[in-house]
Amino acid sequence: MSDQSTNTPPDGALSRRLLLRVGAAGMTGAAVLAARGIGVPYLSQRGLLSADGAFAATATALGDVLFYVESFPTSPLLLAPFHDILPIPAALAPASPSEFSRWPDPPGPGQGQQNSLRNQRHQIWCDQIGSPDPLVYKIDVLLRTHAFTTSQVLPIGPDGKPTISFDPSGNRVAAGVTRALPASTIYGFNGTFPGPRINAEYGKPVIVRFANRLDENPMGLDRQDFGSPDWSFLTHLHNGHTAPESDGNPHYSMRYGPQNTGYAPGMWVDNLYLNWPAGGDDREKQSFFWFHDHRMDHTGSNVYKGMVGIYPIYDPKNGLDMGDERQGLRLPGVRTNHSDGSFDVDYDVPLVFFDCRLDDGVTTH
């Protein structure tokens, strides 16, 4: 929405986009850029450019210096910040056994039951550690929209001064005119940002069936930039003690399975979260987790694009964090158990911080 041409970096600095290109292309690419004269004044000033036009510094040194002069895009000024209601997501409801048993490929411990490639099984099933069968959740990865603010905004340039902007048809809007931000396109777990909240409990396993439906565009959205270009994904439960096949196959690297390319549109994967501390050791227990995309080479862009969800694990064992402020650690919370096996904890409110720039009013960085 704001004038892209006003987002040029200050003299001598390199833009974020150039930085990303340098990072992606490595030293050879950097030398080519230097040879073309891009960034030359800045680089030679820092002694990073040799006489033959190639970088004299190591990649590390270069990265260190460039990182700190990165020129971020300028977000439009929010005129009424801190007025939007904090969304407090309720616990996602699991699928009932009668529901998921009718799926074409129901989850289970057998060979080939772990993902749509049918080339793996869960290496440890729940009964091997004395746990009950898992609650089963379904999360679709969807192309949807999210409004980052309801505030009116004033388009500004990097100098903080009002700048011209454009309407959806490309017509120029004068500097100083306030605007409403259009919605941003996201790749979201169940199509929301943040994605769903799953309340888990130590000793009670969970399966999440993640299905990639990013090829569907029912709203006819402009995908905007960012996000894995082939629309693939995979999911990592951050800090979880999770078997690799349920955590994006880091053990397979480039050789088998989804390899380094993630799960493409049309594919699904069952991530089994045993909610079991490493070594069965209570001292390994943590409580507040989140799950997010971990697609190789595109983790950052897929996360910016919206693929995040919230996953606290409560710990009733030994009466610790029970979600009941009258017991155990007496952390704030009033727990309500639901008949489907899920539960909500009132007054225990997760806070998720997401730092982004909307350089054209819609595209997250």
Ligand SMILES: [Cu+2]
């Ligand atoms: Cu992580």
